[in-house]
């Protein structure tokens with residue numbers, strides 16, 4: 356009798372599922388610890404755009420499929436064809452577009468991190484506003500072990516989180532940083548047991564989603580602009596976003612709900 360056929364491996368992809376106010380982007384390449392293929396990088400911007408355009412979505416969560424890994428970085432099995440010669444430029448463009456989409460999201464973004472979070476996977480997590488990890492999470496940028504030139508555009512998100520000496524440590528040593536050390540250095544915002552990770556992220560998501568979307572948008576824009584361009588941030592734009600809050604129905608609702616001792620129901624306008 357012939358052996359039963361092997362279960363089909365899911366093809367590498369990025370899924371996006373909307374559940375209530377939360378859009379979850381899942382990095383799916385489980386046979387390779389959710390390593391990112393070119394097609395996966397290419398899929399991210401459209402998912403971010405659709406989450407941005409959906410008024411019901413209040414925040415984005417990025418995670419690796421399953422519980423084994425966030426992402427073990429770029430899929431090295433593709434490097435020979437995709438990261439040499441002209442193909443390398445195209446590959447870099449896909450990377451940049453994915454990072455730019457995540458960093459440019461006006462809604463809050465949160466990385467939920469199980470297991471390895473390496474290379475490009477760490478760059479994705481660094482492009483999110485918050486990083487919540489479990490105690491199996493481990494971080495590294497192995498570029499120096501592979502001889503990869505680490506693009507300055509990917510260094511920038513790390514510098515928004517960590518002081519330069521910590522970034523140099525990560526890049527120079529290429530060492531594996533366990534969850535506890537990542538928490539101590541500020542690379543992640545919270546570390547919890549694996550069994551609690553999904554509930555913790557759901558609770559943080561619930562508390563963010565309950566708040567006034569226009570206030571969140573103005574706050575995120577201010578933190579990002581003032582971090583990225585401290586001397587030349589477009590204060591007029593940031594002021595307009597704050598004015599939008601005061602002019603909104605949500606502002607009236609927030610004040611009314613406080614006086615009526617009830618939870619506000621915000622609509623983002």
Ligand code: COA
Nearest residue numbers: 386387388390427428429430431432471473474475497498
């Ligand atoms: N690209 C392609 N395949 C990868 C991968 C990557 N970045 N990371 C892991 N895989 C594959 C492995 O080759 C292995 O495939 P196989 O089962 O066909 O042999 C599978 O994923 C499981 O990985 P494995 O190494 O067996 O798991 P492990 O638990 O022993 O080790 C890591 C986990 C993450 C430490 C190890 O896989 C690793 O070092 N990966 C490379 C990370 C890296 O350099 N990323 C940066 C890329 S720029």
